[in-house]
Amino acid sequence: xxxxxxxxxxxxxxxxxxxxxxxxxxxxxxxxxxxxxxxxxxxxxxxxxxxxxxxxxxxxxxxxxxxxxxxxxxxxxxxxxxxxxxxxxxxxxxxxxxxxxxxxxxxxxxxxxxxxxxxxxxxxxxxxxxxxxxxxxxxxxxxxxxxxxxxxxxxxxxxxxxxxxxxxxxxxxxxxxxxxxxxxxxxxxxxxx
Numbered sequence: 001x002x003x004x005x006x007x008x009x010x011x012x013x014x015x016x017x018x019x020x021x022x023x024x025x026x027x028x029x030x031x032x033x034x035x036x037x038x039x040x041x042x043x044x045x046x047x048x049x050x051x052x053x054x055x056x057x058x059x060x061x062x063x064x065x066x067x068x069x070x071x072x073x074x075x076x077x078x079x080x081x082x083x084x085x086x087x088x089x090x091x092x093x094x095x096x097x098x099x100x101x102x103x104x105x106x107x108x109x110x111x112x113x114x115x116x117x118x119x120x121x122x123x124x125x126x127x128x129x130x131x132x133x134x135x136x137x138x139x140x141x142x143x144x145x146x147x148x149x150x151x152x153x154x155x156x157x158x159x160x161x162x163x164x165x166x167x168x169x170x171x172x173x174x175x176x177x178x179x180x181x182x183x184x185x186x187x188x189x190x191x192x193x
Contacts, residue, residue: 010179023169085186150180
């Protein structure tokens with residue numbers, strides 16, 4: 001197992017495992033007002049769920065554990081030029097529970113790239129993490145410096161046209177998979193606007 005210096009824990013160390021983790025994320029628009037994500041490991045065990053409204057002015061997504069307890073909350077900042085999201089512990093929006101900020105790298109970009117700033121170094125020396133997408137798909141990679149720490153592959157199916165989508169996440173050892181899920185949701189939500 002890696003030391004704490006090597007472990008990338010943003011949400012919590014319970015979401016960091018010492019091996020490469022393969023996850024399946026299923027997104028479903030349940031109604032005009034609700035979208036739901038389910039996250040499974042390769043054996044079909046439910047690990048996390050994401051709920052949130054589709055048409056509300058304050059976009060908010062809550063990531064919950066299988067028992068339904070809030071793990072983190074993603075909040076879209078209103079009137080943000082770079083489509084900024086903020087991530088908080090639990091269902092809070094208090095400053096002392098702020099974990100990180102995620103925003104587009106460039107407000108006028110064609111492909112969806114995101115910069116992630118941790119609360120501990122907020123906007124000081126450049127982003128702590130970068131998310132790089134492609135022009136042609138919703139697939140992307142998450143970088144810490146020059147190292148890829150996770151990859152997300154979008155599986156396009158005919159169900160994608162009807163509000164059902166799925167993603168495969170490959171999260172490298174000792175990387176917080178709840179954090180990578182949050183970036184997946186934000187990347188998808190930012191790309192859809």
